[in-house]
Structure formats: structure tokens, C-alpha cells
Amino acid sequence: MDIKDAGSSLDSLVSSFNTRISEIQQLVVARNMYPASSVSDLSAIDSALKVLELQLHKIKIRMREETEAIPKAKKLIEASLQQQKKLQNLSSVVPSYVPDRVTKTTDDATKCLNLEPSVEDSFVSLKLEEPAPKEKKGRVSPPLFYISSDELNSVPPYMKQRITLEKVNAAINDMATYAEATSQLLTAPRKKLKENLVERAMELRDIAATETVKGKHFFLETDIRGPSLKLDNTGKAILTLLRHLGRISETRIGHHRVILLLRPH
Numbered sequence: 001m002d003i004k005d006a007g008s009s010l011d012s013l014v015s016s017f018n019t020r021i022s023e024i025q026q027l028v029v030a031r032n033m034y035p036a037s038s039v040s041d042l043s044a045i046d047s048a049l050k051v052l053e054l055q056l057h058k059i060k061i062r063m064r065e066e067t068e069a070i071p072k073a074k075k076l077i078e079a080s081l082q083q084q085k086k087l088q089n090l091s092s093v094v095p096s097y098v099p100d101r102v103t104k105t106t107d108d109a110t111k112c113l114n115l116e117p118s119v120e121d122s123f124v125s126l127k128l129e130e131p132a133p134k135e136k137k138g139r140v141s142p143p144l145f146y147i148s149s150d151e152l153n154s155v156p157p158y159m160k161q162r163i164t165l166e167k168v169n170a171a172i173n174d175m176a177t178y179a180e181a182t183s184q185l186l187t188a189p190r191k192k193l194k195e196n197l198v199e200r201a202m203e204l205r206d207i208a209a210t211e212t213v214k215g216k217h218f219f220l221e222t223d224i225r226g227p228s229l230k231l232d233n234t235g236k237a238i239l240t241l242l243r244h245l246g247r248i249s250e251t252r253i254g255h256h257r258v259i260l261l262l263r264p265h
Contacts, residue, residue, distance in 0.1 A: 013056050020049055089148070142179035142217040145264050146172055151245055159244060161237055170228035171238045172247065178219035179261055207258060212251050221257040 024045055146169045152160065185193075185201050186208055193201055204220075207213055221231070229235050239259075242248045249260045 013052060017052055020045065142176040143261055143263060144172060144176050145247055147245055155241055155244060159241055163237060163241060168238055168241065174229040175219065175261060178223040179217040182219045183217065207253050207256065210253055213258060213260065217261040218258050221259060
């Protein structure tokens with residue numbers, strides 16, 4: 001109930017109460033004049049007054065409850081508005097399509113590796129009572145630090161060109177996939193690699209052991225093959241933009257250009 005409505009109802013009850021009191025006073029006078037006939041009327045008025053008093057008491061309690069609830073309601077509204085603002089900020093950062101972090105990235109990376117299943121692996125599906133093999137302890141998935149609209153707007157116009165937020169964050173997805181493929185190639189046992197990947201794996205392990213790259217997620221420039229990030233003019237502009245925003249850095253090791261994924265400052 002609104003406080004104004006409750007106040008109006010209370011005023012009406014008080015007015016009615018006063019009217020009844022005036023009537024009682026008149027009846028008292030009448031009783032003195034006609035004592036035998038006024039007893040039943042006074043009893044009815046007394047009952048009506050008791051009902052009105054009970055209703056008045058209930059309204060007071062309700063008004064007190066509503067008044068005490070107002071600060072809580074204000075805090076709830078403020079919290080809801082803050083949550084709405086956070087969700088709006090998040091929606092401006094996340095691209096329209098974000099692949100599943102576990103299945104999409106890992107599956108794409110496995111396809112890139114073309115790992116050969118061992119004899120033991122071929123029987124895993126038959127051993128239903130055994131739990132799935134656990135991932136190597138300490139392995140961390142490549143970071144997915146998307147950029148926000150504010151960050152994109154902070155980039156100089158000559159660097160931003162016609163690049164959209166969706167294109168940049170889609171490219172970040174692709175780079176995480178490349179880095180995941182590199183990570184799996186680094187940790188895969190040699191016997192599970194195809195012959196044409198053994199030399200590449202050894203080369204990547206040498207790169208990963210250098211001081212510049214050690215402990216970081218990385219991929220080679222030659223790994224950039226889409227679907228969103230390509231080595232065309234737009235793709236090169238996106239790489240420049242991400243370097244400017246501190247999402248990646250580049251270094252040259254041997255004849256390879258190595259791209260490192262970084263945590264934004």
C-alpha cells in the first residue's frame with residue numbers, strides 16, 4: 001500500500017471515528033430522555049466502534065511495516081542498477097559469437113595437430129568403468145582477454161581504420177586456438193605425433209625454451225590461417241592494434257616471427 005493512500009484512509013477513519021463519537025454523545029442525551037429504548041442502539045454503536053478501532057490498529061501496523069521497508073527497497077533498486085550497468089559493460093566487450101572455451105578451442109587445436117591415437121587409446125571407449133584421463137597438472141589454457149569498446153575508441157583513428165570490435169575479438173579467439181594447438185604440440189608425446197610434425201614440434205620446443213618465450217602462450221605468424229584472422233591488410237592492422245593495446249607482443253627467433261599472448265596491464 002502506498003503511504004499517501006494509507007494516510008488518506010487513516011484520515012477518513014479518524015473523521016468517521018469522530019462522527020461516531022458525536023452520535024454517541026447525542027445518544028447519551030437521548031438515553032437520559034428515553035432510557036428504556038436506547039440500550040440496544042448503544043450496544044450496536046459500541047460494537048461498530050470496536051471494529052473501527054481494530055481496523056485503525058491494523059492500518060497503523062501496515063504503515064509502519066511499509067515505512068521500514070522503504071530503505072531496503074531503495075538499496076535493492078541501487079544494487080539492480082549497478083548490476084545492470086555491469087552487464088551492459090560486459091555485453092559491449094563480448095563478441096556476438098564466442099565459442100565454447102573447452103570444446104571449441106581444444107577440438108580445433110587437436111585437428112591442427114593431427115595426433116595419432118595409440119593402441120591403448122583405441123580401447124579407452126570400451127573401458128566404461130574407468131574415468132576419463134585427467135589433463136596434465138599445471139597446464140593453463142591460453143588467455144582470452146577481449147577488448148572493450150572504450151579501448152577500441154582510445155586507439156588513434158589511423159590505426160583503428162574500419163576495424164570493428166567484433167572483428168578484433170573474433171581474432172583474439174583465433175589466436176587462442178593457435179596458441180592451444182602450439183601448447184598441445186609442445187606437450188604431446190613424440191610417439192603420438194605424425195612424422196611430418198615431429199620436426200616442427202622439436203623446433204617449437206626450442207623456441208619455448210628461450211628466455212623471451214619461456215612460460216608464455218605463443219604461436220607463429222605462419223599459423224595465422226583464419227577463420228577470422230588472416231595475413232591480409234585487415235589482419236595486419238588488427239595485429240598492430242592488439243600490440244598497441246598490450247594484448248600481444250612479437251619477437252623474432254631464427255627465421256620465425258613469434259607472437260606472444262599477454263595479460264593486459
